[in-house]
Amino acid sequence: MASASYLTSAFVYAPESCRLSQTLQTQRRCTRKSGPARILASIDLKPPPYALNALEPHMSKETLEYHWGKHHRGYVNNLNKQIEGTELDEMSLESIISASYNKGDILPAFNNAAQVWNHEFFWESMKPGGGGKPSGELLELINRDFGSFEGLIHEFKLAATNQFGSGWAWLIYKEHKLDVPNARNPRPSEEDKKLVVVKSPNAINPLVWEYHPLLTLDVWEHAYYLDYENRRTDYISTFLNKLVSWETVSSRLEAAKVLVAEREREMEEIDAIDDMDTIEPDDADMYFGGDADDFPEDEEEE
């Protein structure tokens, strides 16, 4: 697994029509019609944005080789095998996840699809020489929602340690929203949108709960067993002190805010249209005036 060639291999067969963009919310799919057709279904194995030995000594090259090269690659290959020829084949990864989540009654493709997404998100949450403290708006929100940066660290460590079995710990941006289409927050304010720490088992991720993930930590044992054996707390501390990339988290927070603002604007537009369907003055008699005896037999015009 030559670390120099990973960049080239990802781009070699990409025609101009294919946008392999670096932002996280966009599609991963790339139509390889002009390239050699090996696998027909086309979720890609995206390499981490750094060399496999770049996170030494906190996360060894061997771990990256197995974790990315075998586990993550396995999920991608198995997913492609599963969705090939089905209706999920032409969809973006996030759509596959929400379709196969099936509101909790998960379909077979969910585990692989969610794990592919989770691992991509995880690699991008780290960087060589990471750690330190966040800054700017992210730090303000952290201070507002957790009291202090140390409060966030404490809660994140707790969530990651207490996730029993396999799973993930997340920092997410949560908007005030119910899971019904006609839910409206009567008095929306900036205070409702919070940063929260959550943990999820196995392959579940906060996208299915309609949160906006900002940071994740893989606490499946394969993520830390080669380096730390069973010392999960050491792994978590090292991740938070030496690996986490707060710049990525900040940029994800901004993207999430943009998305939330857009959605709010859409909701407002829909509300404005709805408000126009008020009772016309002509129909007032039908609702407010007249006795029961005076009720006309033929229908009023609406």
Add this chain to the structure above:
Amino acid sequence: MSWSISNYLISSSNELSRCKLPYGSEGQRGKCQALNRPTNISAYNSLKTPSFKFDQVQKRKDHVLKKPRNISAYYSLKPPNYKFDALEPYMSQRTLEVHWGQHHRGYVERLNEYLAKDDILYGHTLDELIRVTYNNGNPLPEFNVAAQAWNHDFFWESMQPGGGNLPILGLLQQIEKDFGSFSNFREEFIETALTLFGSGWVWLVLKRNERRLAIATTTNAVTPLVWDDIPLLSLDMWEHAYYLDYKNDRARYANVFMDHLVSWNVALGRMARAQSFVNLGEPKIPVA
């Protein structure tokens, strides 16, 4: 319930009874001392051998090792019946050291901590404790650690150095009756192990009501005890069980377990014991 006689009868090796250890569980290589010397049990008062001298020797030893004298543990950590390197090359010594010495030990210690904080659950055997804390599907916090302590005990006993090969006698007959052939069973077992997602266990169980063998999987810490089936064998599919030796090659791990590690003798013994509770065949009544 808590003072019934069953608490003091050690009816099977994989059943950890409540034992109060006056001098600490780690003092004698982690073995449960009460198995040798029950002390303050009223039922045994008349049978108690004079042990004053032994106590004095023990006290001196503890004093040298600077052990406090009032440690009591509710459940003890039982080591496997074989040395840590006895399962090489199929399960390395390092795996045993970490898996037993850190994971399993951690579970037992956390269970004891839970009970030390609030001993409302005091007095159960470990089997009973699992059922009680499972709470019919709404588990209490102690469930995970209690069940994992039991599961790991069961797992160590399900393996032996020089294991594998074929089951014999009644167990082989029952497997052939319920699965068609041993190779069918083996294939199904391994496939079930590979399709398990996340952390969990694969079991060969005797289903109490249906009176047949079956393969079951459970996630995380759940065990077939909670739905009242009788487990005969288990395979730990948590990643910590195989990652140091096989990394992500679960197929090889499952195959090696079946070929070289599984102890059919123990499974046969468990099934024989289970037949006291489950009638697997019609009694052979001779026709006059």
